[in-house]
Amino acid sequence: MVTKAISPIAAGMGRGESEEGSMGFALEVGDTDRPLGCRHVLGFREALVAAQDPAAPAPARLVIVAPDPATDDWLARWSEDDTQVRRTLTICRRRDGSKVTAVATIAAYGHGTDTSLAIESVTLPWRRRSIVRSGVHPKAFLEAVLALQRASEPARMLDPNEPSP
Structure with missing residues (x-):
């Protein structure tokens, strides 16, 4: 008898899911006492890269694929x-323990629909106090950056015909 090996993806398991069928990702949220599982989080790799490198593009959305019942209840x-x-x-890839923290809102949710999260910012969990990648920055942070920029620019005469800096 000849048996054909079936790849995990052909067997219905997505990337991030282990051979045993356990959930490949965990969501750590402040209003639950334990991590919430799901099979996969589309956009996780891009979010992790963006959290590590401010020059890398961040994903606009993350998609929660096949949440377990507790995760689905929390999302509801x-x-x-x-x-x-x-x-x-905080989203954790269980395979290697990689984590990224995101500030998000639900963009899509419902029966038969993978939950889509609109991403406001991403950072690494141990860098919570510093924004690495975000579309929204605290006013004090922006003022500090602008003050540093102004301090490094040479003094120049203002031309009344040019727009204000």
């Missing part, structure tokens, strides 16, 4: 929460 509660639409979550 979040999708109905009209007071806290933005959440901070």
Whole structure:
């Protein structure tokens, strides 16, 4: 009898899922006492690269694929929460322990739909206080960056015909 080896992807397992069928990713969120599992998070690799390198493009969205029942319950509660639409979550790839922290809002959620998260910012969990990649920065952070830039520029005469800096 000849048996053909079936790849994990052909067997219905996505990247990030182990041979045993366990969930390949965990979501760590502040309002649960344990990590929430899912099979895969599309865009995770790009988010991790962007968190490490500010010059790399960050994904606009992350997609939660095949959440376990506890994760799906949490996502359902979040999708109905009209007071806290933005959440901070740390996404961990279980295979190697890589983590990225994202500030996100739900962009798509529903029966038969993979949950899509619109990403506001990504950072590495141990760099929580410093923004590595974000579309939104605290005003004090921007003022400090602009002050450094102004201090490094040579003094110049303002031309009344040029627009203000």
